Amino acid sequence: MKNWARCFMLISTLGLLGSGCSSDDNNEPTADVPMNYEPCSNGMAGQYPCNGYDLLATKSLSFFSAQSANDIWGWEDPDTGKEYALLGLDNGTAFIDISDTENLVYVGKLPTATEPSLWRDIKVYQNHAFIVSEAAGHGMQVFDLTNLREASEQPKVFEADVLYTGFGNAHNVVINEETGMAYAVGTARNDEYAGGAHFIDISEPKNPKGVGGYADNGYSHDAQVVTYSGPDVDYQGREIFIGANESQVVIVDVTDKNASFEISTVLYPNIAYTHQGWFTDDQRFFILGDELDEQNLGFKSRTLIFDFNDLDNPELYDTYLGPTDAIDHNGYVNGNEYFLSNYTAGLRVLDITNIENQNLVESGYFDTYPNNDNAAFDGVWSNYPYFQSGKVLVSDMSSGLFVIQKSN
Template identity: 55%
Template sequence: MKKRLLLKTIFVITLLTPLMHSCDNEPVDAIIIQDSDGDGIPNNLDNCITIANPDQADDDNDGIGNPCDEEANLDTDGDGIPDNIDNCIEIANPDQADDDNDGIGNTCDDITTTPLFECINGMAGEYPCDGYDLMAQIPVSVLANTMGNPEGSDIWGWTDPLTGNEYALIAMTNSTAFVDITNPTEPVFLGRLDTADGANFWRDVKVYNNHAYIVADGSQNLNHGMQVFDLTKLRNVTNPPINFTSDAHYTEFGKAHNIVINEDSGYAYAVGSNTFGGGAHFINIQNPTNPIAEGGFNGYSHDAQVVTYTGPDSDYSGHEILIGSNENEVVIADITDKANPVTISTIAYNNIGYTHQGWFTEDSRYFILGDETDEMGFGNNTRTIVFDFTDLDNPAFHLDYFGPTAAIDHNGYVKGNTYFQANYSAGLRMIDITNIASGTMVESGFFDTHPENNNTSFNGAWSVYPYFSSGNIIISDIERGLLIVRKSE
């Protein structure tokens, strides 16, 4: 954790020829003017000493400049202590304990952010990289139990709202592993929750209200259903690793390829299950350990995103909208009324291989889609398809983005102006979407978790979770397990 530094600038006023006192011919002392934020306004006149504000704007006339007002209202870690007085900004520490009196709270003192391998000259240890360091790695052999030659699968993250600690939830072929990554260079494997019904390559996990929801897909998983696990148990693991047990088991379906959650509404959606023709299976999880079936939406979805819509199409403002990646097309549906879900529109595109997974931009204007097998079927480099969803009734193709390798794209997620793409053998790719409206996407960095090659094959990075406020990014790799990376300083 970087300590916040207060930059101090001292202006010393001198003259080429020293001024002399008229009475004793001694030099006049230099006049010292302090300007801590370097904005040209001396501290004794500055209405915001620590943040540059040369215009001295003070909209609420409280004597404190706007920049300091804004900082006073920030609380990055949500612990009730404003950033401007918090001794550990990124990790919750409401007691502000500072045992060594160094100005840095205990919780931040305990954090080491020196990478295991910095990205230097295009390499971080054995891994090719561009702008991202390797903080730590935990192999599959540690994370999974020994049943059935385990491999890595899906991944998600959880931030404890009480402590601010960060956890990786890594789905393996036979279990789900839980790792405390609060100190990203010293992650702690806390334990695992074993499968409810056999091993399988496809296991998926998502989070709602401090609970994990886990499904699995395959012929062996006809009785797996959905495991529910109370993540607050992770706070008090004193002798890791341990074998956890689930807190609820939902059995209204058997297998499911994926689990989708709308945290705003408190609904989970199992897709690719053995119900509703593989369409979305609706589950009310507002009481997290008492999931209730509430119908479904017919028509197979391999993956989906469900949001409470706040995008540009005012016709659907506040509605619950499902975007399904449905093998050979994208389906947009209004599922607000669980008893009467309605298809709004569908859209296909050229050279369809397998319509796999997609994610909205943060303004819900564009939908970024990965097709999992077009690289194999048509010989193109990694292709990402972007649709314009300004009008949900009339979606339109917007652009194709082609990556630098022939690797297969898998799961991708948007955070701010970056699209984080798990790109199998090419690892994790970071793509700048700042200018997506004008038809431009540019790779801004990468971390290649599969250094052997960038082949068109099902090896390497399966998925990514980029949403931790600390900047930690977690990757699930099929062969290498959990990798924690972070943008280079």
């Protein structure tokens, strides 16, 4: 039996969602085949199926001495203008200077705080990376990204500037940059917040302080937290937590860290595993993915759109079914586009300009996993579409880092 199959059995048995499994028999990462610019022409960019997105560069897992990749985020140095990929790996976090896509520079790695894990998550605030993992006892690493400017030896092995230990393992960390608050979610189900949100004041990044938490709705797998500016006048200016809590979406007012309260919960037909979602820029609609509905219920890649015009009475507004059987994972909104990490179907980009008219259209894609589009846990884990240059970062669980950009 292949190692990937053994890993998949472990996922199915233990409920280890969103995991990464190497797809080769020896559990070795794919060979590093450096690749620079490949335009998307006649539906292909080199060996990769595409529509409207060119390949700028790749770096495989072997380059980072890792067995699997997971989350990804980005950072643009405000002083130098350099762009960096922050790539989550099973054994740490890699920092790659992608400014010159013909010559990607692997600056270094921050090793995992305790042990390797298939899960790692990264966010950025005030030029610091905040990193959590499902690794036991990992806590939250705080890393000053300006350290990357001074890395004379490359790749360099970095150390965290701070290790916050107010929790052990965590599936994800969410940051509201307007308030300087971090929210660690998916922690141990038997901790003081039942796997719900831990509130951490990171307004001084190197001095994180726990300031409470929220447990009333149980385990939160993922979340988004915003200072609300949407259409519901009752909550204007409030800090609102939207949690993907396995079997429901929860909307919580977390403005007062000592008196957070549930606003509403959201259900929808055919719930398999409520995984992750993101607001449209106007905070009217919330776009959600269910991670197991394709595999368990036979849907095409299903994306759910909720109308949050009234936070007390949210409702399912529309359902988009993609063209493949692949499982949807992390998705992010940037303007009128929704960037959906779609595992074996790669990165899919949806035009949400007419979301109010229930008209979502796939405008492009880049498939890092050309083998198939099956409902399986491999391929694209996450993406980062927020660089001013238009570069998009993509993390592939078994192939590593991809840098792509919309075709001219």
